[in-house]
Amino acid sequence: MSAARLWFQKRQTYGYSDMIAGERRYRAAQELKFSDVPIVSRELDDQQALQVALIENLQREDLNAIEETEAILELLSITLNISNDEVASILNRANHAKNRGQELEENVFLQFKTIESVLTGIGRFSAESFRTSRLPLLNLPAEILQALRAGQIEFTKARAIARVKNEQQRQTLLKLAVSQDLSLSEIKQKIQELNSSGQTISHASYVQRYSQIGQQLRKADIWDNPNKRAKLDSLLSQIEDLVNKSDE
Numbered sequence: 001m002s003a004a005r006l007w008f009q010k011r012q013t014y015g016y017s018d019m020i021a022g023e024r025r026y027r028a029a030q031e032l033k034f035s036d037v038p039i040v041s042r043e044l045d046d047q048q049a050l051q052v053a054l055i056e057n058l059q060r061e062d063l064n065a066i067e068e069t070e071a072i073l074e075l076l077s078i079t080l081n082i083s084n085d086e087v088a089s090i091l092n093r094a095n096h097a098k099n100r101g102q103e104l105e106e107n108v109f110l111q112f113k114t115i116e117s118v119l120t121g122i123g124r125f126s127a128e129s130f131r132t133s134r135l136p137l138l139n140l141p142a143e144i145l146q147a148l149r150a151g152q153i154e155f156t157k158a159r160a161i162a163r164v165k166n167e168q169q170r171q172t173l174l175k176l177a178v179s180q181d182l183s184l185s186e187i188k189q190k191i192q193e194l195n196s197s198g199q200t201i202s203h204a205s206y207v208q209r210y211s212q213i214g215q216q217l218r219k220a221d222i223w224d225n226p227n228k229r230a231k232l233d234s235l236l237s238q239i240e241d242l243v244n245k246s247d248e
Contacts, residue, residue, distance in 0.1 A: 065155035066148045069134040072122065079118055080111055090115065091131040143171055152178045160187050169194055 063071070073084045080087065094112045097104050104112060116127045125134065137148070137155055140162045147153045153161075157177060164170040173194070177187055222228035 064148055064151050065134070065137055065158075066145060069137055072119070072125075072130065072134070075122075076115055076118055080114060082111075087115065088131075088135055091127060091135070095128065095131060141167075141170065143174060147174060147178060154184075157182070157184050157187055160184060160191065164191060164194060166194075 073087055076087045077084050090108055090111050093108055094104060096102075103109075112127065119125050119127055119130060133155075136159065137145075140148070140158060144153075144158045144162050148155060148158050153174070161170060161174050161177060164173060173187070173190055176182065176190070182190070217232075222232060
């Protein structure tokens with residue numbers, strides 16, 4: 001939950017007036033021991049106050065991609081009074097309608113226009129760029145999300161690493177990318193190497209695996225178990241059939 005959302009809940013619970021924006025400037029003024037600072041005092045309802053707080057939060061320079069995405073989604077959901085999932089649904093429906101040359105329902109069209117207006121006010125994304133470059137970040141694997149939240153890796157690198165389907169390989173590549181500060185091109189090269197090694201397994205590696213299994217069988221305690229011996233016999237028969245068919 002964002003700091004702005006926590007502040008909003010306290011405001012609703014206790015009903016107090018508070019500083020909505022400019023806290024960092026206020027603290028700086030305190031450190032400089034200013035006796036007076038100019039302020040703007042306004043009466044805002046809860047929704048307006050949260051919108052202002054979220055917009056202020058988006059001005060932070062230390063926001064990572066995940067925090068920024070979640071803050072924008074919160075702002076859009078509060079503005080439209082709908083859930084984050086519904087915001088994403090509107091963006092996807094608008095894109096689907098555009099690709100098919102269809103018109104949106106009037107209420108969805110108005111909501112989409114509001115989204116475009118809010119994003120234009122933020123000045124960083126269009127509706128389409130937010131849909132394609134930021135929303136997918138929220139569905140990344142947990143370990144990649146954690147690295148993004150911690151500011152250990154850029155979101156472009158994170159998206160590339162997330163394409164590795166094998167969990168162990170993905171986690172290994174993530175650790176390598178963070179520890180060695182790999183560039184995006186280096187990460188893509190590593191992914192190509194992983195894909196190539198997965199698609200082309202050498203003849204020697206199969207022979208080595210077969211040899212290792214043979215050694216393990218000599219030490220295994222399956223020989224006195226009729227069920228295990230029967231299963232082993234069936235598996236060996238399948239291997240023999242496979243080898244004989246390959247010679248045909």
